Amino acid sequence: MSSETGSVETHLPAVIYRRLWSLIPTRSLGSTICELASVWCEVTGSAAVYLGVLKSEPSQFSAAMLYASEQEASSVHREIVPELPGTSREERLHALMNEAHSFAEISDQPARAYYQACHRETMLGLFLFTPSVRDGFDLLVSELLDVSQRVLNQALLQAESGSGQVASTAEWIIPDVDKLEAMAEFAAGAGHEINNPVATIVGRVQMLLKSETDPERRQALSTIGGQAYRVRDMIGDAMLFARPPAPRPETLSLSQTIDDVLVSLQEEINQGKVQLEVNIAESLSLYADETQWKVVLSNLLLNSLQAMEAGGQIKISASPLETESGPFIHLRVIDEGVGLTEEERIHLFDPFYSARQAGRGLGFGLSKCWRIATQHGATIAAETNSDRGVTFHLYWPAEKPDNSVA
Known part of the structure; x- marks a missing residue:
């Protein structure tokens, strides 16, 4: 986009170009993507624009959606999002965006999807709901993606340095695999060791009950047996967590x-x-x-x-x-x-x-x-x-x- 003289050639209207770069320094990632969604809707003439950003480290998902008929973008931010098995970043971002705002409910217009890699394993996803495209549309989109990427990179860098503030509206809770695996190893070992004495207690209680006639002593033995069975059930739960049977799907x-x-x-x-x-x-x-x-x-x-x-x-x-x-x-x-x-x-x-x-x-x-x-x-x-x-x-x-x- 730079010419030999160093000037910048742009197919964007000058006012839009200045508006985009005026976002730097950014206030926050959330406010930045809301403003970007507004710009995209205005420049492309789309009925609706849906823009999302997925960061890998730390795992964060932010998105903004704007209808052409509305002035204010709705947004969502999640500080932790799950890793989906075998998915690319594009697929993961697509799934998260569809979950936050169902594509089918946004508009009956065709959705054009675009993806752009940003700063440090961050992915920008964009959906334009537009009935038709004019000459030069793809070139316009390419230029807008380029500028959006640069603006977002600044917002991401500011967030990393602590100067950007992002409000959280929801947060994912993901199992800590390392901790759970360590607990499983402990549960398997402890369960095996505890099961043996518990089985002995249960066996002795059953044997003593056969010959015991005193009501109070029988009640005491039954209480001991009941608590031993309770321990056995707890150990069963622990063993099922630690070493469940191989599934037969x-x-x-x-x-x-x-x-x-x-x-x-x-x-x-x-x-x-x-x-x-x-x-x-x-x-x-x-x-x-x-x-x-x-x-x-x-x-x-x-x-x-x-x-x-x-x-x-x-x-x-x-x-x-x-x-x-x-x-x-x-x-x-x-x-x-x-x-x-x-x-x-x-x-x-x-x-x-x-x-x-x-x-x-x-x-x-x-x-x-x-x-x-x-x-x-x-x-x-x-x-x-x-x-x-x-x-x-x-x-x-x-x-x-x-x-x-x-």
Whole structure:
């Protein structure tokens, strides 16, 4: 774009060019992308513009959407976003943007997609909803992308230096794999060592009960036995988290398995007077061990049910997602529960931790979900809702991977 004389040749109107560069120094990444979305909408004549930025380190997602008929852009920012298995940065950004603002609901105009690499593994994604293009449109877009990239790079550099302030409206909670693997090793070793003496206690209690006639002594022995069984069940949970059986996956109907789990939890649903909204297309399927998949779904729903007040609502929805590793299902379980304290956020997927006193029973439930998901090549994450409650996200293979062994 520079000529031999050093002047800058631009196909953008001079006022727009000055407006873009006036954003430097930037106030924040959020305000910058909102202004960029406004400029793109004005210059390209699009019915709507959707612009998103995905940073890798630290993992952050920011986006802004603007309709031509409106003056103010709506925005979203998430400080931590999950890594989707086998996805490129473009696919990951596309999925996050579609989740924040569904493309199908933005406009009935065709969407033109553009991607641009920015500073330090950051990706800019852009969707222009426009019915037609005029001569020179691609050249205009190329120039706008170039300038947008430079402006965003400045905003990103400022954010890194601490001069940019970005307001957080939502944050993803992703399992700490290293910590969970260390806990799994401990649980496996400790479970094996504790199981042996517990089995001995249970055996001796049963033997003594056969010959004991004194009511008080029988009651004492029964209490000992009951507590020993409780320890055994806890060890069973620990071992299932640490060393679950190898899955035997098959193609399952997503809607049918969800119906089965809801039937099994009907008593808890009725007791909590919780409203359930299920939005699952009958055509959707997933590739999973049926028993283990139902364990995951049951624990996610129980976790939400225990956090709900009477009359609250839980929403279950799913959508297909294409990745380089093949098709996935993105399942969401959204509750209107009590949400999470900062401590609960830190320990959400940890075994041995329970926030039941706060209304959200954790224990081994979510750690088992993580373990089963990873064995299936799936990803699990949570997100605190902007108003109240928590959304759990599952990204699960929809079919048998090409490199899997039958």
